[in-house]
Amino acid sequence: MHPQTRGMSFPKVVIERDTDSEEESSSEEENDQVDDHQSEEEDDDQVVENDASTSTSGKTKTQPITISLKKVCKVCKRLGHEAGFRGATYIDCPMKPCFLCKMPGHTTISCPHRVATEYGVIPAPCKGTRNSLEYVFARQLRPHIPAIKPTVVIPDQVNCAVIRYHSRRVTCLEFHPTNNNILLSGDKKGQLGVWDFRRVHEKTVYGNIHGCILNNMKFNQTNDGTVYGASSDGTISCTDLETGMSIGLMDLNPNGWQGPSSWRMFYGLDINSQRGILLAADNFGSLYMVDLRSNSSTGDSVLIHKKGSKVTGLHCHPHQPDLLLSCGNDHFARIWDMRKLEAGSSIYDLPHNRVVNSAYFSPQSGSKILTTSQDNRLRVWDSIFGNLDSPSREIVHSHDFNRHLTPFRAEWDPKDPSECLIVVGRYISENYNGAALHPIDFIDISSGQLVAAVMNPNITTISPVNKLHPREDVLASGSSRSIFIWRPKEKFESELRGDEKRIVLCGKDEKKRRQSDDESDDDMYSSKEAHWHAKSLIILLGNLLQCMDCHPTTICKFISSDKFCRRY
DNA sequence: ATGATATGGCTCC
DNA sequence: TGGAGCCCCTATCA
Numbered sequence: 001m002h003p004q005t006r007g008m009s010f011p012k013v014v015i016e017r018d019t020d021s022e023e024e025s026s027s028e029e030e031n032d033q034v035d036d037h038q039s040e041e042e043d044d045d046q047v048v049e050n051d052a053s054t055s056t057s058g059k060t061k062t063q064p065i066t067i068s069l070k071k072v073c074k075v076c077k078r079l080g081h082e083a084g085f086r087g088a089t090y091i092d093c094p095m096k097p098c099f100l101c102k103m104p105g106h107t108t109i110s111c112p113h114r115v116a117t118e119y120g121v122i123p124a125p126c127k128g129t130r131n132s133l134e135y136v137f138a139r140q141l142r143p144h145i146p147a148i149k150p151t152v153v154i155p156d157q158v159n160c161a162v163i164r165y166h167s168r169r170v171t172c173l174e175f176h177p178t179n180n181n182i183l184l185s186g187d188k189k190g191q192l193g194v195w196d197f198r199r200v201h202e203k204t205v206y207g208n209i210h211g212c213i214l215n216n217m218k219f220n221q222t223n224d225g226t227v228y229g230a231s232s233d234g235t236i237s238c239t240d241l242e243t244g245m246s247i248g249l250m251d252l253n254p255n256g257w258q259g260p261s262s263w264r265m266f267y268g269l270d271i272n273s274q275r276g277i278l279l280a281a282d283n284f285g286s287l288y289m290v291d292l293r294s295n296s297s298t299g300d301s302v303l304i305h306k307k308g309s310k311v312t313g314l315h316c317h318p319h320q321p322d323l324l325l326s327c328g329n330d331h332f333a334r335i336w337d338m339r340k341l342e343a344g345s346s347i348y349d350l351p352h353n354r355v356v357n358s359a360y361f362s363p364q365s366g367s368k369i370l371t372t373s374q375d376n377r378l379r380v381w382d383s384i385f386g387n388l389d390s391p392s393r394e395i396v397h398s399h400d401f402n403r404h405l406t407p408f409r410a411e412w413d414p415k416d417p418s419e420c421l422i423v424v425g426r427y428i429s430e431n432y433n434g435a436a437l438h439p440i441d442f443i444d445i446s447s448g449q450l451v452a453a454v455m456n457p458n459i460t461t462i463s464p465v466n467k468l469h470p471r472e473d474v475l476a477s478g479s480s481r482s483i484f485i486w487r488p489k490e491k492f493e494s495e496l497r498g499d500e501k502r503i504v505l506c507g508k509d510e511k512k513r514r515q516s517d518d519e520s521d522d523d524m525y526s527s528k529e530a531h532w533h534a535k536s537l538i539i540l541l542g543n544l545l546q547c548m549d550c551h552p553t554t555i556c557k558f559i560s561s562d563k564f565c566r567r568y
Numbered sequence: 569a570t571g572a573t574a575t576g577g578c579t580c581c
Numbered sequence: 582t583g584g585a586g587c588c589c590c591t592a593t594c595a
Contacts, residue, residue, distance in 0.1 A: 083589090090589045108589090118594085126584070169591080298585050329577080356575070374577080402577040426591060436589085462590070481592075572595085579587080 058312035088436035113396040162471035170478030186214030216269035268314035281311030303343040306330035327359035358409035362419040
C-alpha cells in the first residue's frame with residue numbers, strides 16, 4: 001500500500017516527495033521508516049518531519065505526502081494493529097476469531113487446522129458400531145486398490161484451458177453423461193454454456209432460457225440430449241442441447257413480480273430416473289415434483305425445510321430410488337423416504353452450525369454423505385446404515401460464504417471406487433511467490449488429509465464451483481467469469497492450437513510417462529485405468545513441487561509425497 | 569483512472 | 582422480531 005493513501009485524518013508524517021520516478025521505491029522505504037518509528041514510540045502523536053533524502057537533482061518537486069503514524073485496523077477499528085493484505089499474505093485482525101476454523105484465541109496464520117498436514121479434522125465421537133455387518137460393508141466399500149507404481153502413474157504435467165464466455169459468475173457445472181468432451185455451465189445471468197473443451201473454440205451459449213441465476217443443472221440419464229435447469233427466475237427448464245430450444249416445466253411466479261417477499265426461486269434440483277420424476281425445491285422450503293413422461297406437476301408441494309428458508313440442494317440416492325437427500329438454509333440436511341414425503345416426516349435430520357450449501361450421497365455406493373456448510377466445515381457420514389446422530393468427521397476447510405461468490409460445494413470424485421476423494425475450492429488465499437492465489441483442494445475425506453491443491457498464477461479468482469469428470473481425469477472449475485479445465489498435459493498437447501495453450505504446469509518424468517503411454521491403448525481405456533489416471537493427476541501435483549525451480553510459473557502444492565500413498 | 573454498488577447471510581442490538 | 586452493519590471478492594457502471 002502506498003503511504004499517501006492511508007489515514008488522512010490521523011496524525012501525519014509530512015514527507016517531501018522528490019520525484020515521480022522514485023515514487024515506488026522510496027515510498028516503500030518511507031513506509032518502513034515510519035513503521036520503525038511507530039514501534040519505538042507507540043501512541044506518540046507527535047508529527048515527524050521526515051526527509052526522504054533521496055533527492056535527485058534536476059527534478060521538479062511535487063506535493064508533500066501525508067501518511068499516518070497510527071496503525072488502525074480496518075476490521076475492528078482499533079489502534080495498534082492492522083488487518084488486511086500485506087503483499088499476498090492476509091493478516092487477520094487479532095480481535096476476531098480465526099477466519100478459518102472460527103475459534104477464538106488465534107488467527108488464521110497460526111490456526112492449527114492450517115498448520116497441520118491434515119487440513120483440519122475434528123474427530124466425531126465414535127458410536128461403537130463395530131459389528132460384523134459393518135465389517136462386511138466396509139469391505140464392500142473399500143475393495144483392494146492396486147499398489148501405485150509411481151514410475152508408471154506419474155505423468156509430468158497438468159494443463160488448464162481457460163474459457164470466458166459467461167458475463168456473470170459461474171454458478172453450476174455439469175459434464176455430459178455420455179459425451180466425454182462436453183461441459184455445461186450455468187451463470188448468474190441464467191445463461192447456459194455448452195462447451196466442447198477438446199475443441200476449445202466450440203462453445204455455445206444459450207441466453208434466453210432463464211432470466212437470472214441458473215442454480216442447478218441435471219441430465220436425465222434416459223435422454224442425454226436434453227438438460228434440466230432450476231433458476232432463480234422461478235422456472236424449471238428442459239433444454240435441447242442441439243437446438244437450444246427450451247420448454248418450461250414449472251413456473252412458480254405465474255403472476256409475475258409481486259415484490260421480493262413473494263417471488264419464488266428454484267434452487268435444489270435432481271432427477272429420479274427410476275421413478276421418472278424431476279424434483280426441485282424453492283427458497284421457501286418447498287419441494288416440487290414433475291412427471292417427466294407427461295412434463296406435468298405431480299401433486300402439491302411438500303415443505304421439506306423450515307418454512308421460508310431456502311432449500312439449497314437435492315440429491316437422489318444413486319441406487320435406492322426411495323431415498324432423497326436435501327439441504328437448506330435452516331442448517332439441516334435431511335434424508336427422506338420418497339414414499340412418505342410429508343412435512344416433518346424426514347427419516348434423519350443432520351444438523352449443522354450454519355447454512356448447508358450442498359449435500360451429496362457418495363456417487364457409487366450411495367452409502368456416504370458429504371455436506372458443505374458455511375461454518376467452514378466439510379462433514380462426512382461414513383455410512384447411512386450406521387448411526388447418523390453425528391458426522392463421522394468434520395473437516396475444517398475454508399469455504400466461507402461471500403455475497404459475491406457462488407456458494408462453495410464440495411464434490412465427490414465419481415471415479416474413486418473407495419469414495420474418499422473430493423474436490424472443493426478454497427476461499428482464503430495463500431501467498432504463492434508473492435501472489436495471493438485461491439487453490440482448488442483435493443481432500444481425502446477418510447482422513448481429512450489435504451491431498452493436493454491446484455493453483456495457477458494466471459487464475460487469481462476464487463473457484464467455488466468444481467466438478468470432476470465422471471470418466472476421465474479432468475477437473476472443471478467455475479470462477480467469476482471463466483471456466484477452467486484441468487487435465488494431464490498429454491491430453492491437451494495434441495488437441496489445442498498454439499494460441500490456446502494457457503498453461504503452465506511441468507514435470508520431470510516425461511520420458512517415463514511417454515513410455516507408459518506407448519504401452520497403453522486409449523481405446524482400451526478401462527474404468528480402472530481411468531481411475532488410475534484420476535489419481536495420477538494428484539500424484540503429478542506432488543511431483544511438481546520438486547520441479548518448481550526450473551519452472552517458476554508452475555503453481556502446484558503438495559503437502560508430502562509419502563502421505564499420498566497412505567491410503568488405508 | 570477511481571469509487572460506488574450489487575448482494576446474502578450472519579451477528580449484534 | 583427486525584434492522585443496521587459487517588464481510589480475505591469480483592465484476593460492472595458511472
